[in-house]
Amino acid sequence: MDRRxxxxxxxxxxxxxxxxxxxxxxxxVNLSAxxxxxxxxxxxxxxxxxxxxxLRIKQAEELLSTTFLSVKEIVKRVGLGSGSHFVREFKRIRxxxxxxxxxxxxxxxxxxxxxSA
Numbered sequence: 761m762d763r764r765x766x767x768x769x770x771x772x773x774x775x776x777x778x779x780x781x782x783x784x785x786x787x788x789v790n791l792s793a794x795x796x797x798x799x800x801x802x803x804x805x806x807x808x809x810x811x812x813x814x815l816r817i818k819q820a821e822e823l824l825s826t827t828f829l830s831v832k833e834i835v836k837r838v839g840l841g842s843g844s845h846f847v848r849e850f851k852r853i854r855x856x857x858x859x860x861x862x863x864x865x866x867x868x869x870x871x872x873x874x875x876s877a
């Protein structure tokens with residue numbers, strides 16, 4: 761993978777709460793915004809914005825399944841904007857609401873504990 765893309769991915773993974781935009785990312789690795797979009801998509805198969813959104817959703821999934829944080833707190837921790845926007849995006853991407861996802865993960869974890877006991 762192109763080293764510049766690796767650098768940007770590491771930065772996005774380090775702090776998803778930053779409102780990254782293509783221009784600021786491109787400037788960090790001395791590329792134009794259009795060149796970054798092209799190179800990023802070539803290397804990852806997606807755009808920088810979608811990559812970041814996926815990172816945020818994955819972090820939210822982790823927090824939903826491992827903590828008792830409220831959806832509002834999770835939204836703040838992963839940098840996903842408003843609660844209603846997060847719920848819509850989560851449901852669109854994962855096919856279920858954050859609350860239903862949490863219940864399903866909790867149920868599967870309890871079932872896993874019963875099987876191993």
